[in-house]
Structure formats: structure tokens, C-alpha cells
Amino acid sequence: MTTFPEDSILVLLETTPSGGLAKSAAGLLGAASQVGTPIALVVSASGAASNATQNAAALGAKQVLTAEPEGADARLAVPTVDALAAAADLVRPDAVLISNSIDGRDVAGRFAARTRSALAIDAVGVSRDEEGIVAHHSVYGGAYNVDCAPTFGAPVITVREGSIDVRAEAASPEGAPLDVPPSGAPAASIESFEEQAVVSTRPELRGAAKVVAGGRGLTSQEQFALVDQLADVLGAAVGASRAAVDAGWVPNSYQVGQTGISVSPQLYVALGVSGAIQHRAGMQTAKTIVAINKDPDAPIFEIADFGVVGDLFDVVPQLIASLSARKE
Amino acid sequence: MRIIVLMKEVPDTYGERKLNLETGLAERGASEAVLDEIGERALELALTQAASLEDAEITVVSMAPETATATLRKALAMGADKLVHIADENLVGADLGLTAEVLAAAIRRTGFDLVIAGNLSTDGYGGVLPAMIAELLGVPYASALTTVDISADRVSGTREADGGVMTVAAPLPAVISITERFPAGRFPNFKGIMAAKKKPVETLTAADLEIDPEGLETPRSIMLAVSERPARSAGTKIVDEGDAGEKLAEFLIQNRLA
Ligand SMILES: Cc1cc2nc3c(=O)[nH]c(=O)nc-3n(C[C@H](O)[C@H](O)[C@H](O)COP(=O)(O)OP(=O)(O)OC[C@H]3O[C@@H](n4cnc5c(N)ncnc54)[C@H](O)[C@@H]3O)c2cc1C
Ligand SMILES: Nc1ncnc2c1ncn2[C@@H]1O[C@H](COP(=O)(O)O)[C@@H](O)[C@H]1O
Numbered sequence: 001m002t003t004f005p006e007d008s009i010l011v012l013l014e015t016t017p018s019g020g021l022a023k024s025a026a027g028l029l030g031a032a033s034q035v036g037t038p039i040a041l042v043v044s045a046s047g048a049a050s051n052a053t054q055n056a057a058a059l060g061a062k063q064v065l066t067a068e069p070e071g072a073d074a075r076l077a078v079p080t081v082d083a084l085a086a087a088a089d090l091v092r093p094d095a096v097l098i099s100n101s102i103d104g105r106d107v108a109g110r111f112a113a114r115t116r117s118a119l120a121i122d123a124v125g126v127s128r129d130e131e132g133i134v135a136h137h138s139v140y141g142g143a144y145n146v147d148c149a150p151t152f153g154a155p156v157i158t159v160r161e162g163s164i165d166v167r168a169e170a171a172s173p174e175g176a177p178l179d180v181p182p183s184g185a186p187a188a189s190i191e192s193f194e195e196q197a198v199v200s201t202r203p204e205l206r207g208a209a210k211v212v213a214g215g216r217g218l219t220s221q222e223q224f225a226l227v228d229q230l231a232d233v234l235g236a237a238v239g240a241s242r243a244a245v246d247a248g249w250v251p252n253s254y255q256v257g258q259t260g261i262s263v264s265p266q267l268y269v270a271l272g273v274s275g276a277i278q279h280r281a282g283m284q285t286a287k288t289i290v291a292i293n294k295d296p297d298a299p300i301f302e303i304a305d306f307g308v309v310g311d312l313f314d315v316v317p318q319l320i321a322s323l324s325a326r327k328e
Numbered sequence: 329m330r331i332i333v334l335m336k337e338v339p340d341t342y343g344e345r346k347l348n349l350e351t352g353l354a355e356r357g358a359s360e361a362v363l364d365e366i367g368e369r370a371l372e373l374a375l376t377q378a379a380s381l382e383d384a385e386i387t388v389v390s391m392a393p394e395t396a397t398a399t400l401r402k403a404l405a406m407g408a409d410k411l412v413h414i415a416d417e418n419l420v421g422a423d424l425g426l427t428a429e430v431l432a433a434a435i436r437r438t439g440f441d442l443v444i445a446g447n448l449s450t451d452g453y454g455g456v457l458p459a460m461i462a463e464l465l466g467v468p469y470a471s472a473l474t475t476v477d478i479s480a481d482r483v484s485g486t487r488e489a490d491g492g493v494m495t496v497a498a499p500l501p502a503v504i505s506i507t508e509r510f511p512a513g514r515f516p517n518f519k520g521i522m523a524a525k526k527k528p529v530e531t532l533t534a535a536d537l538e539i540d541p542e543g544l545e546t547p548r549s550i551m552l553a554v555s556e557r558p559a560r561s562a563g564t565k566i567v568d569e570g571d572a573g574e575k576l577a578e579f580l581i582q583n584r585l586a
Contacts, residue, residue, distance in 0.1 A: 017491045076470065076487075076496060077459065101490045102447075102455075102472050109459025110469070112425065118549040119424045121454045134552060144347050145555045153547035158456075185463065188470040188498040191484070195492040210585070234586055242508075252474075252488060252509065259366075259448055259508055267585045278450075284560055288585060290576065296567070303560040306579050310568025318573025323586050326577065 002063065002176060007036035009133075010093035011061065012084055014103060015042060017195045019050045021059070023204065024099035024161045029060040031159055033168035035128040036094055040064045041087045041178070043080045045073035053175030060168020065090070069180040071187075077106040078187035083180045084111050090178070093154055095126070095133040100158035108158045110185075118150030124163040133157070141258065141281025160262065162207025202228075203237045205254065210236035210267040213256055213283070216243040217272015217293065217312055224249045226316050227271055233323050239263065239283075241273045257282035271312050275300025292316065329381045329480070329500075331374045332435055333388050334445040334458070335367035335403055337396040352551035353421055354451060361399050366446030368406070368513025370506055374444055375407045375514070377478045385409050389434050391419060391427060397529070404524035405516030412438055416533040418541040423549040426541060428460035433537035435465065442483060443503040447472045458505040468498035474509045 009032035014022035021042070032038035040061035042052040046068045053064040067083035084107065088096060096111070098104045100122045112119035120135035127134045129149075135157045137146045149155065205211065212234060214227035224244065231238045239256040240249070256263060258281040268286035273279060275291070275298055283289070284303050291304040292312045301307040308315055339354060340362045346355040371388065378384035388403040390396070391414040400411055414434055422430070435443060443465075445458040462469030473485035473496075483504055484497035498504075516524070534541050564579075566572060580586035 014490070022490070076468075081463075102488075103490055105455045106459045106469065106471050109424075109428075109456035110463040112456075113428055113460035113463040116425065116546050118547040119456065119460075120549055121424070121456055140347065143557055143559075145553075145557060146347070146352065146551060147553040148549050149552050150547045150549055151544075155547075155549065185466065186468045186498075188468040188496045188502065191495040191497055193489075193492055193494040234580075252507075258450060267580075285557075288583060289560075290580070292572075292576075296565075301565055302562050304565070305563035306576065307562070307565040308568055308572045308576055309565065310572050314570075315568055315573045315576065318571075319576050320573075322574050322577035323580070326581065326586075 004039060004063070004091045005037040008039045008091050008093040009036040010087055010091050010096045011038055011040050012080070012096070012098045012104070012107065013040050013042050013056055014099055014101065015044045015049050015052070017193070019044070019048050021052065021055045022099065024101065025056065026059050026167055027162070027164035028097050028099060028159055029056070029168045030166040031126050031164045032097055033060050034166055035126050035133055037062050038168055039091050039093065041067065041084060043067045043069065043072060043083045048073070053173045057171045057173035060171055062171045062174065064173070064175040065178040066175055067178040067180050070182060074190055075187035076190060077103065077110055078183065078185050080107050081110045081114065081185070082183045083178060085114065085183070086180045087178055088115065095154050096156045098156065098158050100160050104158055108156050112156045117153060118155045120148045120155055120157045122160050123157050124160050126157060138285065142285035163264070202231060203235070205237040205239055205261055205263065208237035208263065209265050210234050211239045211256070211263055211265045211283070212236045212269040212271065213239035213241065213273060214244055214271045215241035215273030216247070218244065218249065221249040226312070230269065230271070230316055230320055233320050234267070236267070236269070241279050270300050271316060273300055274298045275303070329384045330439050330441045331378065331384060331386045332438060332440045332443045333367070333371045333374050333386060333408065334431065334443065335371065335388050335390050335400065336364045336449050337361050337390065337392045337399045338364045338449060338451040347554055349554050349556065351421070352554045361396065363399055363402055364446060364449050365512070366448065366450070366508055369508060369510040370444045370446050371403055371406055371408060372513040373476060373506060373510055377476070381478060382480065387412055387438055389431060389438065390414070391430050393420065401524055402516060404527045405520040406514055407520060410527060411529045412532065413529060414532045414534070414537070416541070418534055422541065424454055424456060424460065425546060425548060428457055428464060429539055430534060430537060431457065432461045432464035433539055434532060435461065437537065441500045442478060445503065445505045447505040447507045458503050462503040465503065467501050467503055469503045470496045470498050471505045473504055473506050476504065476506065
């Protein structure tokens with residue numbers, strides 16, 4: 001039987017509906033490599049994950065456990081939790097890292113409750129001290145940095161997507177199938193699934209280097225296209241305020257803020273966004289913030305490096321024209 | 329049907345929220361305390377669907393400091409039938425594991441067919457408690473729902489998952505969590521406020537639930553360090569005089585951002 005290094009970090013890698021590794025994989029393995037030896041677990045429905053071992057090894061997993069527990073694509077979270085429990089039993093890791101995605105949080109919550117492990121959520125970094133693994137958090141919209149550790153035992157840590165820049169060195173592919181005894185824990189069943197087609201050629205919002213976000217000031221779905229146009233000139237991802245999402249102009253997944261996505265890009269351009277505290281919570285750690293708003297007292301200006309008091313329907317087209325002209 | 333809605337008192341996000349740099353705990357005095365908006369949406373869902381369910385009884389369960397009673401009473405004024413409030417000084421600063429144990433024990437003690445929670449609290453931002461509670465209760469969990477349909481023995485709904493949209497279902501008893509795409513909670517009217525005064529409020533301690541908050545056999549997550557990031561300050565602000573787009577382009581190019 002395979003033995004696992006003393007300093008193993010067990011990393012749960014999610015797969016996409018089409019069988020590849022989810023985007024979060026590189027960051028999770030990168031984080032793991034900073035504090036120990038990354039051991040990956042890939043859970044998928046029978047035959048669904050292609051080349052999981054090669055792909056995970058290329059991102060730095062020293063060993064890759066692959067599990068195909070029964071009902072992996074028909075029952076929520078529980079089959080993955082069962083696989084993770086089996087893997088943790090085998091590997092005896094110093095920590096378990098999971099993506100802070102919707103699925104990841106469901107698995108982390110159940111796994112931590114089942115194994116009575118200390119749980120740390122939405123970490124933006126990990127480190128190791130004499131006593132073990134420490135999770136670093138950015139809370140209240142980046143206003144505070146908080147470090148957490150368990151009183152004892154291996155912590156379960158979910159890692160904010162797009163927050164880890166470190167990448168692990170590629171390893172040679174070494175994989176083994178994992179046998180998963182079912183726990184029998186009841187789960188919700190998945191009756192149907194509709195994959196969301198990736199229609200955009202733009203960068204993904206999470207982890208994007210540049211973001212252009214639109215708010216209620218765009219006034220309609222048609223006008224919101226102006227946000228897309230500026231984003232394309234800058235090579236940026238598109239985000240939105242909750243007001244724009246609630247209005248139905250853009251999908252939920254575009255929402256930046258406390259209850260949406262947290263981003264820390266090089267450049268954040270806010271168009272017709274007032275800068276409510278809940279919106280700021282998701283973007284105020286951006287390196288450079290630019291805001292265009294016709295209200296000189298909009299709170300967004302308190303944190304903007306470059307603020308324009310003006311009508312975005314005048315300023316943005318001119319900005320786009322000016323940038324396009326200089327590119328030629 | 330016994331419906332439990334998990335609600336929480338949080339510092340009002342519209343105000344400045346502070347962490348105490350010595351204890352790492354939220355400074356409760358620093359901002360006004362309110363019911364978490366997502367919890368109000370969860371209660372609204374329960375109130376709306378209760379009308380079409382037989383013998384629906386809605387109990388709000390919350391773990392919060394004693395001072396939260398006044399805030400939590402708003403849930404009764406909105407229309408919940410009963411409040412179970414776990415208030416215990418030994419639970420101040422409880423980590424996720426302990427919070428889940430306490431809430432699961434209180435839910436079991438109260439009795440339930442369906443537990444409705446928010447997907448993310450605005451202060452904890454954990455988004456894991458409902459999953460932990462489902463595991464401890466040994467029931468199915470359907471998370472992050474954007475539509476919900478409750479019948480006598482089953483709950484189903486739409487779940488916006490990471491890679492797409494799914495329909496999920498579970499037999500009762502079960503735990504679900506909902507997202508902020510659900511309608512906001514109703515405002516309590518005068519009649520509701522008066523009726524709330526007569527509704528039962530049960531206050532429990534950890535000991536009532538046979539939980540020892542200081543027990544050493546379970547690992548707990550503890551805070552090692554807290555620091556405040558320097559606040560951001562405003563930079564240049566210009567008023568558009570017909571050339572702001574050009575100036576902004578200049579700024580972006582100079583800073584190598586375009
Ligand atoms: C618990 C909770 C969680 C929340 N979570 C989030 C979250 O995650 N993300 C989020 O964004 N919000 C969140 N909110 C909502 C938040 O409080 C605000 O309501 C929201 O951010 C407002 O969006 P907005 O800035 O687009 O709209 P508004 O506040 O209405 O601002 C629109 C702005 O556009 C400007 N404008 C209008 N026309 C023009 C024009 N022609 N040119 C230039 N400027 C123009 C106006 O001056 C105004 O400042 C949350 C709220 C709560 C209570
Ligand atoms: N102290 C608490 N008391 C009651 N319910 C809670 C408490 N903390 C969290 N919850 C519930 O769990 C959901 C998710 O919270 P969280 O895991 O903190 O993001 C919340 O929306 C509530 O429904």
C-alpha cells in the first residue's frame with residue numbers, strides 16, 4: 001500500500017460538468033504546496049473525469065486519489081463527503097483544503113461536522129507554524145486580516161477562489177483509485193442539471209486582473225452593453241452591483257460584494273455604482289479603483305483613486321473611443 | 329408541518345462594522361444590530377408557503393446574546409409562531425463547529441420537518457452552518473435554492489450550482505438554504521406587533537441542550553491574530569467638462585492599466 005508523507009495536505013479538486021478539473025484546482029494545489037505535500041482527491045461520476053491524474057499532477061499533486069462513489073452525479077455532497085472521509089483516513093493529512101464554492105462549502109460543512117474537525121472558511125492564504133496549519137482571512141470586506149488555527153487536529157479550510165497566486169511545481173503523475181464505503185447519510189437528489197454554457201470569451205470575474213462593473217446607473221439591460229464594451233477594450237471581466245442583478249440585466253454570478261463575489265483585481269472600474277458598503281466589501285481591496293458617477297457625493301468616490309463626476313453615457317463612449325484610437 | 333427558520337442578529341451592514349483587536353470578536357456596540365436580511369427572506373418564504381400547508385407551525389431558532397431578544401421579536405411580529413433563543417455567555421465567540429452543535433441540538437429538541445436557513449450570513453459569511461447542521465441531524469440538505477416548493481412530505485427547488493442550474497429534491501425531514509434572490513421579508517404591521525407580545529419565547533442555555541462549550545475533546549477553531557488594514561483614501565476626483573473620458577484614458581495608460 002502507498003504511504004503518504006508526514007506533511008501531507010489533502011486537496012479536494014472539483015471537476016467541471018465536462019470532466020476537466022475546475023479552475024480552482026491550481027490555486028488550491030499552490031496553497032497546499034506552501035505548507036506541505038499536496039495530495040489530491042478527485043471525485044466524479046463513473047467514467048466522467050478524464051485524465052484527472054495527469055491534470056492534477058501537472059498542477060503539483062504528488063499523488064492523486066480518484067474516487068467514483070455511487071451516486072456522485074445524482075446526490076448532493078454526500079458521496080463526495082464519503083470519499084473525502086475515506087481519503088482522510090488513508091492519508092492522515094495535516095490539513096484538508098477545499099474550494100470555497102457552493103459545492104465546496106457543502107462538502108466542507110458536512111465533512112467537518114462528521115469528523116469533528118475545526119473548520120476555517122474563505123481563507124485567502126495558508127501558512128504553517130510550529131503547531132500546524134494557519135488559515136489567513138480577509139474579513140468585513142478586507143477591513144481586517146484575521147489568522148485562525150485549530151486547538152488541535154487537522155483543520156478543514158475552504159479557500160477563496162482566485163485568491164491564491166502561488167502555483168505548485170508540476171509533479172510526475174502518480175494515481176490510485178480510492179475505495180469509498182458509503183456512509184448511508186441521506187442526501188438531496190439531483191433531478192436534472194442544465195450546464196450553463198460559457199458564452200463569454202471574457203476573463204472570468206473570479207481572479208480577473210481587471211474588472212468593469214455596472215450598477216443601477218446603467219438604467220436598462222440594453223444600456224448595460226456599455227459595460228461590456230468597455231470591458232472588451234480593457235480586456236476585463238464584467239461585474240455588477242446587486243441592484244443590476246436584481247433588475248435582471250445580468251446573471252447572479254456577476255454580483256460583486258458581500259453576498260456576491262469578492263475580487264482583488266489590479267483595476268476595478270465602477271460605472272453608475274453608488275458604492276454601498278456591501279458592494280465595497282467585495283472590491284475595496286482592488287489595487288486601483290476608478291469610478292464614474294454623476295453624484296459627487298456617491299460613497300464610491302471615498303475609495304476611488306480616480307473619480308469622474310459626470311454622466312457615464314457621455315464619459316464612457318469617449319473613454320472607449322480614446323482608448324481604441326491609441327491602440328491603433 | 330413543523331418549520332424551523334434559522335435567523336441571526338447581525339451588525340447592520342449599512343454601518344461601519346468593527347472587530348475588537350484584542351478579542352477578535354465583533355464589537356456589538358459599534359453598529360446597530362438588525363435581523364440578518366437573508367434570515368428575513370427565509371422567514372418570508374416560510375410564511376408564504378405556510379398558507380398552503382396543513383397545520384404549519386413556524387419556529388424561529390437563533391443563537392445570539394441575551395440582548396438580541398428585542399431584535400428577534402421582530403420575527404414574531406412578522407408572523408412566526410414561536411421563538412427559541414439560545415443565549416449563553418459561554419457561547420460568546422463560539423466557532424462554527426460549536427454553533428452547529430448548539431443549533432442542531434435546539435432543532436432536535438424543538439422537533440422539525442423542515443429547516444430553512446440563509447445560504448450566507450452577512451457577518452459570519454460562512455455559508456456552511458446549514459450543511460453542518462444537516463450532517464449532525466442526519467437529514468438531506470438542499471443548498472443555495474432560488475425557488476422552493478414545499479409539500480407535505482417533500483421539498484424541491486432550483487439550485488444555482490457552480491457549473492449550471494439544477495433541480496433538486498429531498499424527502500422530509502430536511503434542511504434547505506435559500507439565496508437572496510428570494511423576496512425581502514415583509515414589514516410587521518401593528519396587528520403583528522401586538523400579537524407578537526403574546527407569542528411564546530423559549531430561552532435556552534448550552535446546559536439545557538447538554539452541550540459543554542468548554543469541552544476539550546473536540547477541536548475548535550481559534551483566532552490567533554487580528555489586524556486592521558489601513559483604510560483606503562480617495563485619490564483624484566475630476567468633474568467632467570467634456571473631456572473626462574480623455575483624461576481617464578490618459579490615467580489608465582500612464583498607470584499601464586490599459
Ligand atoms: C445584506 C445585504 C447584502 C448586500 N450585498 C450586496 C452585494 O453583494 N453587492 C452589491 O452590489 N450590493 C449589495 N447589497 C445592496 C447594496 O446595499 C446597494 O443597494 C447596491 O449595491 C446598490 O447598487 P447600485 O450602486 O447599482 O445602485 P444605487 O445605489 O441606486 O446607485 C446607482 C448610482 O448610479 C449613479 N448614476 C445614475 N445614473 C448615472 C449616469 N447616467 N451616469 C453616472 N452615474 C449615474 C447614481 O448617482 C448612483 O450613485 C446588499 C445589501 C444588503 C442589505
Ligand atoms: N447564530 C445563529 N443562529 C441561528 N441561525 C444561524 C446562526 N448562524 C448562522 N445561522 C443560519 O445559517 C445560515 C448561514 O450562516 P453562515 O454559515 O454563518 O453563513 C444563516 O443565514 C442562518 O440561517
